[in-house]
Amino acid sequence: MYRWVSRFISYRSFYLWRARFRYYTRNLDRWVLFSALCLAGMALVLWYYWRVASLPPPRVHPEVAALRVEGITNEAIHRVVLVRHGGSTPGVVFTTPEEIRASTLRTLRVRQVMEGEVVWQLKANLLADIAGYIAVTGGCFPYDCRRVMQRLQLLRAVQEENAAINAALEPLLEVPLHSMPNLQGGERARVQSGWSDAFGDIYNHTWLLGDVQRMHARMMQEYPQRAGAPWLARLLTGDAQDPHPAW
Secondary structure: OHHHOOOOOOHHHHHHHHHHHHHHOOOOOHHHHHHHHHHHHHHHHHHHHHHHHOOOOOOOOHHHHHHHHHHHHHHHHHHHHHHHOOOOOOOOOOOOHHHHHHHHHHHHHHHHHHHOHHHHHHHHHHHHHHHHHHHHHOEOOOOOHHHHHHHHHHHHHHHHHHHHHHHHHHHHHHOOOOOOOOOOOOHHHHHOOOOOOOOHHHHHHHHHHHHHHHHHHHHHHHHHHHHOOHHHHHHHOOOOOOOOEOO
């Protein structure tokens, strides 16, 4: 037997450790080994149950988040409709300072929906839950982490675009009512009529928010199965490795 390990250990050390092993295992039999295996299995089950039972609850329930996204989207669309039907004749260019001021207020209120406290709190909760899921499970399963990061970057970009448009339109409210503001070029052209602003950034913003919410809901559904031991969940599902690891 020694010849199989002669490259790694000396003759004296090998037989010394073999003697120690036989001394400590001289009273072991099949019944003792079976009992120890059962105890180890029970300990593993209890540990896994503890890991799953001790998961922190989501900061926002997926169904609540879905309802809030739907409410935010409906409110934004409602305000867009008010812009479209603003003025005496929808689509006609405004010609008075009062009409321009009213059009500016209506346009600002559309993007203010996406800058409200409810939207900011919802985003914060969604991102915190997703970050916690990635930290615990070590991946973004069932999504590719690159796709998740791409969506978050797009959401941040459209959020900055919304804020920049509102910042460009707000000075119009400071123009005295007896003078006609200059609406040529730039973001100010959005308030020339009820149809001058396409609100593409708003539609992108609501779509991206809904996409992130759906990712959050899928991750929270997967959380209990993967948080206890991610490697065990991957083995049970047939994946030796997570196809979408974190990076």
